[in-house]
Amino acid sequence: MTYDVEAVRGRIPALRAGVAHFDGPGGTQTPASVIEAVTAALSNPLSVRGSVAPGEINAETIVREFRRAMADLLGARETGIVSGRSATQLTFDIARVLARSWAPGDEVVVSRLDHDANIRPWTRAAEQAGAVVRWADFDPATGELPVEAVTALLTDRTRLVAVTAASNLIGTRPDIAAIAGPVHDAGALLYVDGVHYTAHVLVDVEALGADFFVCSPYKFFGPHHGVLAASPHLLETLRPDKLAPSTDTVPERFELGTLPYEALAGTRAAVDFLADLAPDGTGDRRTRLRAAYAEITAHETALRAYAETGLSALDGVTRHSRAALRTPTTLLTFEGRAASDAYHFLARSGVHAPAGSFYALEASRHLGLGDTGGLRVGLSPYTDTEDVDRLVTGLAEFLRS
Known part of the structure; x- marks a missing residue:
């Protein structure tokens, strides 16, 4: 077709x-279907999440359907899907949490190919922890970021590598899967900015080897907010700041305050819009x-x-x-x-x-x-x-x- x-x-x-x-x-x-989903969320009873009143049930349904849709889109687990105000906010949040375990002399690798949202949160966190920032350079003549440009910087003090899956400026797609192996062999975590990538390539977080993968639905037909995917087991090891009465369950412990239900409903609709572009329309959503x-x-x-x-x-x-x-x-x-x-x-x-x-x-x-x-x-x-x-x-x- x-x-x-x-x-x-x-x-x-x-x-x-x-x-x-x-x-x-x-x-x-x-798309019209996304606009309609946002409208429907706001037109029907809506309250804080729960299981008694219609508004509570609608809110709970929206959140669950959002997590299920994003898990299908990213090849992730539903309990590893975190919603945030933006990819930038989510990255700053994760950087602050991870940096608590860093010590002076630890190292963080960032790439000059990246959007500042996957650079500044890490350099600021490193500065506050006394960690060393190492820069991976791409070739300005070719636009390529060779795997070796990243892996050559790894040492036994490397704690995190942050790199984009696709440059939002020139489109370069580094070989994330090839970078991931050496990063993990060094005992470090890999944080991948997939904001530009997700609009053009079907994501498989596990195949990429990303410990954290962040994206923005408004780049692929959805509303304006951010989404982070990570292993639920990894998220369980992190203790972000939160209010005392708020749940400690993963992934909710990373989502501060009441969620933007209308945005989540629109994001689910955006994923369905993408799935509807399949030639024959058969099979499950993934x-x-x-x-x-x-x-x-x-x-x-x-x-x-x-x-x-x-x-x-x-x-x-x-x-x-x-x-x-x-x-x-x-x-x-x-x-x-x-x-x-x-x-x-x-x-x-x-x-x-x-x-x-x-x-x-x-x-x-x-x-x-x-x-x-x-x-x-x-x-x-x-x-x-x-x-x-x-x-x-x-x-x-x-x-x-």
């Missing part, structure tokens, strides 16, 4: 506005997700090649996304022209391709782009060839202007 991008687009109300969206790495547009992601990957890979062919024909354009294995996300800069000017020029014609470093400050600086970054072109499952044609035409006009 051929991937029907027009059918996908027809299920996303915001696309009716006529904007060509290349801002998926910053957040996808929302099976359908596997088939759906195969379709998405084929569509995005072909469209990326189409886009790069058009972009390569433009003079004075540098493409910084060159890794052999990468997401359909491309960072561009322009000879003698500011990327921010291209962003504003395109926006006037209804093409949204934002410019900046997108919180990947270390990556932008390592590429020689300072804090300015470039124009980021991110493809999504609803991007079509007409969108790409509008982008390439718009950039050609910009370069002539």
